Amino acid sequence: MTSTTTSGTPTTSATSPDEASTTSTEAPTTSTTGTTTGATPGDCAAPADDADEDGDGIANKDDNCRCDANPNQLDFDGNSVGNVCDAPLVFSIADGAPPEFNKLDSQASAGMGPIECQFPVSLVVTSGGVAVMLDDAGTGKVYAATVNVADTPQLECDIALIVTFKLVIKNLMITGPDAFTVGFPFTLADHDSGTVTGVMDTIHNIIVNGVIDVQESTNEQLAMPGESPLADVPGSFPVGTVTVANDAGQITLDFNNDNHVVFTQTTMGGFEIKLTGLTGKLRLRQ
Known part of the structure; x- marks a missing residue:
């Protein structure tokens, strides 16, 4: 299995079980x-x-x-x-139901070279571990240590006259390799009111683990059925808005980006899978 990276994502990842064990989950x-x-x-x-x-x-x-x-x-x-x-304040329980909260929409593409299909993917977050630190002057730090995602329904890739295959993305877990490197500003007035809001100052690097399961294929030479692991695949969340409400014990990460590449991975069958864009609100509580 090989993996590819895109601009703005980490360029290294764990490549052995021993190395992988050092990544916090x-x-x-x-x-x-x-x-x-x-x-x-x-x-x-x-x-x-x-x-x-x-x-x-x-x-x-x-x-x-x-x-x-x-x-x-x-x-x-x-x-x-x-x-x-x-x-740090730590938030771990999914708060609010899709589609308003905890459904992050993206667009997937799958193919070989110029031959590809596109299909929507919704990542439904079931739990996580997002932490926040605030300073004394007006800057916060956010760290998505873990984000756990439900298995997707069966997704269909249709490359006209060439191949149609159906797949499921399952056991998806996203971890943050770099603690508290993403900042966001807040005002002292907001702080005193009990709710701080600010826009991230950079992307949030992530490591993706899970399985791409090709369940059906009309051309098994081009799209081989079976499972391909997503093992320590580097990627990133786009810049988003952070809101922390103290009274509610709640954090919301609001993403609205159609162009950011979340991650890219090549399956065992040779198809490159890429998720582009992330839109939706991830909300967790303590």
Whole structure:
């Protein structure tokens, strides 16, 4: 099996079981109820006194993050631990039903060279692990650690007068190889209101695992029936809008891009499968 990449996607992926085992397939396990990265009022080395350990103008006794400067004292989840030293907020439960939420539409193409067909594909998200970190000044970071997708219904590729085959994309799991590299801005007013919204500053790299199962074919020499693994195939989500609502314990990733190549893969039978464009809203809750 060979895989191909497109502009803007990662150029490397795990190529052996040992290498593949280093790719995270689980959401971050940090707590959202006050467990921190080691710089909170509770476990920071600085005592709760009148000194100012981090030099942010807030006395230690009043500082919600004593060892990392945070003059705004922003605390999005209201747990008395400042954003800059709090654990990431983690969202994992699919929230809302398709088609309004958790149905990401794309366009698939399959073929060999200039001979190809196109057909729509909807990725229905069943669960995931998306985490967010907010700073003290107006920048958030988002990380899609895992996105689990339901098996598609049977899809049909029809190349007129040459071949028609039917396939299912199944066991699809998307993981993020790079934690918290995608940022988005937010306003302090939005932060104080309990809902932050911003546009991603870059694409979100992903690794795709699953199976392409060709179930029927009118020309088995061109389109061989059987399963072809999607094993550590590199790709990416396009830039989208991030919205985090604290009261609802909810995150929404809103994609609206018809041209972005999500991933490309060549099956064992020699057909190149490509997903282009991503439109829809992924919404998860805690």
